[in-house]
Amino acid sequence: MMKTEDRWAGERLKETHFHPREAALNLRDAWSSWNGYKFADYYYDTEYEYFCVRNSCGTYDICPMQKYEITGGDAEAMLNRMVTRNIVGMSENRVTYVCWCTDEGRMIDDGTIFKLGPEKFMLTCGSPCLAWLEKSVFGFGDVKFVDMSDKIAALSFQGPTTCAVLKKLGLKGIENLKPYNIKHFSFQGGKLMVSRTGFTGDLGYELWIAPKYALGLWDALYAAGEDFGIQPYGEAATNMARLEAGFIMPDMEFNEALKTVHFRYDQTPFGLNLGWLVDFKKPHFNGRRALLQERSKGPEYTLTKLDIEGNKPAEEATLYCDKRCTRQIGYVTSAMWSPVVKANIALAMIKTEYLQGDIWAEIYFGKELRQTRKVAKCTVQKKPFWAPARARATPPQAY
Template sequence: MPLKAELQPSNAIDHVHTGILQTPFHSRTSALNINQAWANWNGYASALSFHDEHIEYFATRNTTAVFDVSPMRKYRFTGADAEAMLNRMVTRDVSKQKVDTVAYNVWCTDAGRVIDDGTLFRLADDDFMLCCADPCLDWFLLAAVGFNDVSISDISDDIASLALQGPTSCALLKALGFDGIDNCKPFQIVRFPFGSGELMISRTGYTGDLGYELWVDPADAVALWDALFSTGELYGIQPMGEDSLDMARLEAGFIAPDVEFHGALGTVNRHHDHSPFELGLSWIVNFKKGHFTGREALLKQKESGEHRHLLRLDIEGNKPAEHSILYAGENCEKEIGYVTSAMWSPVVKANIAYGLVEAKYVKGPIWAEIYHQKELRWVRKVARCTVVNRPFWAPDRAKATPPPDC
């Protein structure tokens, strides 16, 4: 008797159009996604763009844009040893972090190579949430060996989350009745009743502009989306995808995994991983707090100064230096690094990039070899690069409390 083919479940998803899994907001994002352009982020359908990435990008700079960050991995650390365990794992001093605040962090191997970066939420004295782009549970469990009173759980699917970014984002939240949200300071957490439970709002984001991240029970996700877009029509609300977010984060001076750096546990070739110092993250490496994973190796690297540097570059001309090789010398005789991200910035009105450069060439001059098309013919251009020591985009409203109702 021939075997009977198994039927697909009624809720099966066509992976060509919508990815493998649906986030709690998918019924709304898919309806708005004219392009039906999706990426696979941790097994979930994540919109690349909805209509035009430039329109979505300008919403982050002029009105309000919404990005579904639900596919981000979220982990809960609880117990009397949670603080000590995390303090041993990450490079910042967790003991100094106050309750209801968020801190950017990285964690490294014993060799001082970055495994991943993320945001650490301190919800109580013995309760933390750590959010990162890629799965890290195995490393967290390994890092907890020797700590008796710490529980680690993957809560990624238990929380739906949206990034609400742009100059009218605070005004929109106030219009929704979240009284006092304008007093929320950068990297602070506040809570409001919503739906069947609670809405947690953190003044955080990945655009460098005024913005918030909203954390809610998946059962209340659609209601939250509908409330935002119903009231948000008066505030220029737009959904945004990964392409526009990537533009905004580069202007803001934020690094991206698998773009600026490769996680140390996933690299194949030697020296293709990175240290915090190479990525410009020396400001979050605290050698005063005592031992943490990678401390000895990082201290040696700091003392030697012999490490690559990820530089913010302002490049002459208007042709983005995507995938460019960087050189030293007027005649470009020495290859010294490469561009990781590049774009023409609409708000900065500059040709900007991130470039990873060998230490001894940091002070320049640095040149980028750019290839671009002119009437279908490829043209080679060598452009001078100027090192920029601050984010390309950092408006005052991003830090102002209360922020203006732009």
């Protein structure tokens, strides 16, 4: 047979290391993209996949996530200069959640730092960060970084039965792995790194392995998970789970500072309720002076969790301090009906000075094509909507 050239090759997305297995299970052909990779929006049914995360277990392909290996005697100092949190003194095989800012204190991205050795770290984040890293190593002598994004296959494995499945997979002692800790296993001749991390607010792990072992890992995991309700889940279910957990998402809760066009349409960690990530006691870090000012002045907008009356999701709703909707005080960034909590929840950016008063959401929803408007009362909620004890317990109690 004559080999025909793919005329659209340049526009086709890359496939992740798990793609062959995922494509077989993507019955809806529902693909979107992330960092140039073909990436499932959902596989079968968004709500079904969401419930796998809350009720049994599911896998979420994080191959497209950016991963940088940072090594050298100055690696720690360089990272500590870049991110707002103090990472000095972090133990080996620990993970920590961080964010990094511009000189103006505006958030570039959030991500995680894995400490893998005294002079070896891995930084993960949603968007490419190569150029910023190159800027950040300036002035540091002994530091080297490598973009490992394509060279590590990674699978987020989340849900109440995950620990049982990993045990069945043969990962001895996995039940003793504490949140944000890392453990290494040998697996089918390769090395499998497991971190107890995730983006769902539930019990869960992330599995990291060299690409050549990816499909073997998938098959073994799915064989072990067969009786524990394993199912791949996509972006749509992830977005539901992370909102219930109160986690922020780029392009939803925050504009990455380096991509922001309008003045101060990006955010500071304080505005995103991430003040706890900013450590002024540590030596100088990027954005320190601006953030000091932001702390004393208070952010213009504050990210707030809302419980909204009724059952119409307040997607893209505008917020007011009065029911008549005369004074706008903020906007909803993410909203959904929470199937597990049975509440109409949202994350919103609200002008800090109005946080203590009444909050009303102007919600538009369609009813058989006809747009309808309603104004619903909002209640500020302090804690995450969903935070089961099993997510923190070690060992996690039986699902």
